[in-house]
Amino acid sequence: MSSQFDVAIIGGGPAGSVAGSVLAKHGRSVVILEREKFPRFQVGESTIPGSLDTLQRIGVKEKIDQAGFLTKDGGEIVSACGGARAKFFFRNALNPRWKTAYQVDRMTFDDILLRHAQSLGCEVREETRVDSVEFDTDGVTLHCRNNAVPVRAAYVIDCSGRSSLLANRFRLKQPFPHLKKFSVYSYYQRNNKSNAPEDAYTRMIRGSDAWFWVIPIADGKISVGVVMDLERFQQLKLSPEEAFNRTIEEQPEVRKWVENTTRYMPVFATADFSYAVSQLTGERWVLAGDAAGFIDPVFSSGIYMAIYSGEQAGETINAALANPAKKSAACRRYERTVQKRLASYLKLTSGWYTKEFIEIFLHPREMMNMVAIVNSVLGGNPPRTLQERLVMGLFYFLVYLQGRTGKLVPHLTFQPEPARAAAPEEELEAKI
Ligand SMILES: Cc1cc2nc3c(=O)[nH]c(=O)nc-3n(C[C@H](O)[C@H](O)[C@H](O)COP(=O)(O)OP(=O)(O)OC[C@H]3O[C@@H](n4cnc5c(N)ncnc54)[C@H](O)[C@@H]3O)c2cc1C
Structure with a gap:
């Protein structure tokens, strides 16, 4: 087992696997150090087409196509009372290159990406938690729990997700005061295992002080979650599970999805997940994926940004290895493009x-x-x-x-009104 690499990657999620795949394809020696044993649980099942070019470029798209994920051709946004709803379809985008995406079981999806990186030549070390990183003029040394021999590399890419190993160490994380949110979510099994296109939409239901997602996954499974202000959750004085059940119970548009289903996973809770990172590159390091910033799950941008920044981080480090004189320019380009996309989602x-x-x-x-x-x-x-x-x-x-x-379009109420929800709904054909 070698302990000297061109690049060490912390974390084997989508960002780490894509960065590793890109570098391995360029012939670089790469080690991916992953804390967990894969397949491991991760939330976030809804993807968007923006990632598909990268998945194709690194040669993994075919494996994903064959994995049996649901094809997602769009989504639906509904006001809590069901009074207004709008569907959006990827095919209605401007000159769309890809008209569909996937609803994925992250255990399988992330595992496919990590195994793909491995098949391209990355050394993958699972159950290997990076505890600390030391920098010197020639490279980096990574100290891993339970590993006596430290890993040595010319560069490190931190893809440790919201653990943000390096951003925390360098104090670069900046939370957004207006996005202090709390999320509770779980997974249900439906009897109806329909693969009809409309059963594969991501549905976002907007209430007055919370919004919900309903994301179908293959084989009749659905992911259901609620996002609310952290303060609101604290005022409820309920456990996460009680808050989850209560908020679903109050929303007929969500309740109808979980009726006659069985919850097969515990209720998970996550707080304070949105933040920016003020600097994404340094002398011997680059941050990618959630480790480089995360903005709320509402527009399903997390996996897309992880895959996009993973690819760009891989290319940036490859350029630095090929010609150190071009490193600064490559890093500046990386900072600019990744921060710009994050700003657009913000x-x-x-x-x-x-x-x-x-x-x-x-x-x-x-x-x-x-x-x-x-x-x-x-x-x-x-x-x-x-x-x-x-x-x-x-x-x-x-x-x-x-x-x-308040005069351009009719006002909406986001209060759930079961009586109104049962009435014929105003369905909008236009597709934003
Ligand atoms: C409530 C919620 C809902 C979401 N829903 C969606 C959605 O529907 N669609 C979407 O696109 N995104 C969604 N996301 C976001 C999405 O899950 C993430 O953006 C995505 O997983 C980021 O990928 P990543 O590779 O950067 O990080 P991760 O997937 O988190 O992978 C990081 C990896 O690093 C490993 N690691 C961490 N620390 C260390 C260490 N010290 N040493 C070694 N390994 C380490 C971890 O074990 C993990 O495997 C959601 C997020 C939240 C909070």
């Missing part, structure tokens, strides 16, 4: 927690290709041209006007 997410954003979202207007451009952004394709940027700006301007005047 803007969408901050909007999501305002009433006016949902009102505009649920009453889309077809002008200047706005529906297609917003769909593209939701699919993981940031605006590329000036026109696309202007139209996104216009979208946010409409949200602003709705907030100021």
Whole structure:
């Protein structure tokens, strides 16, 4: 077992596996140090098409296609009372390259990615927790629990997820005060094992002080979760499981999904998951995936950002190894592109927690290709041209006007009203 590598990667989640695959394909020697034994549990089942090019480039897409995941062609956003709903489809994006994504069981998905990195030549050491990292002018030394011999590498990529080993050490993590959230979630088994397209949408149900996700996974399994203000959860004075059951019980639009199902997993709770990281690269290190920043699960951006930044981090380190003189420029490019995408999700997410954003979202207007451009952004394709940027700006301007005047589109109530939920619903055909 070697202890000297070009690159050591901390964490074998999607970011670490993709970064390792990219570097191994470039012929670099890579070790992935992973705390857990895979397959391991991870939340976050809903993916978007923006990752598919990378998955194809590293040669793993075929394995994912064969794994039996549900094909997801879009999603549905519903106001809590069911009074308004809008479906969005990836195929309605601007010139979509991929019209579908997957709903994945993360145990299987993450395992496929890690085994793929291994098949490309990465050395994968599971049940190997990195405890500390030392830097010197020639490289890095990683000390792992239960391993007497430290690992030595020229560079380290920290893909340790929200544990953020290096960002914590360097004090680079910055929480967002307006996104102090608490999430509780679990998994249910339905009798109906339908694979119909509409049964594979991600559904987001927006209440007045909480929102819910319902994500179908293959074989009739569904992931159900609620996100609320941390303060609200503390006021409830309930255990996470009690809060989960109570909030679902209050929402007919969610309740109908879990009726006649069996919960087969415990209730999990996670708090304070959104944060930025002020610096993503250093002399001998790069951060990728959640370790480089995470913004709320609402737009299913986590896996996409992990895969995107994993690929870019791999390319950045490869460029530094190939020509150290180009390292600074490569790192600057990496910082710029990753932070820009995170900023775009921050803007969408901050909007999501305002009433006016949902009102505009649920009453889309077809002008200047706005529906297609917003769909593209939701699919993981940031605006590329000036026109696309202007139209996104216009979208946010409409949200602003709705907030100021309240006159652009009808007001919505997010209070659950079971009587109204049972009445015929206003279904919107337009697809933001
Ligand atoms: C409530 C919630 C719901 C979510 N829902 C979605 C969703 O629907 N869609 C979506 O795209 N995203 C979702 N996400 C986000 C998504 O799960 C993450 O963005 C994604 O897992 C990030 O991948 P990663 O590789 O960066 O980190 P991870 O998947 O967390 O992998 C990091 C790995 O590092 C390992 N590790 C950590 N510390 C060490 C150490 N010291 N030494 C060695 N190994 C270590 C861990 O064991 C882990 O395997 C959700 C997140 C939350 C909190």
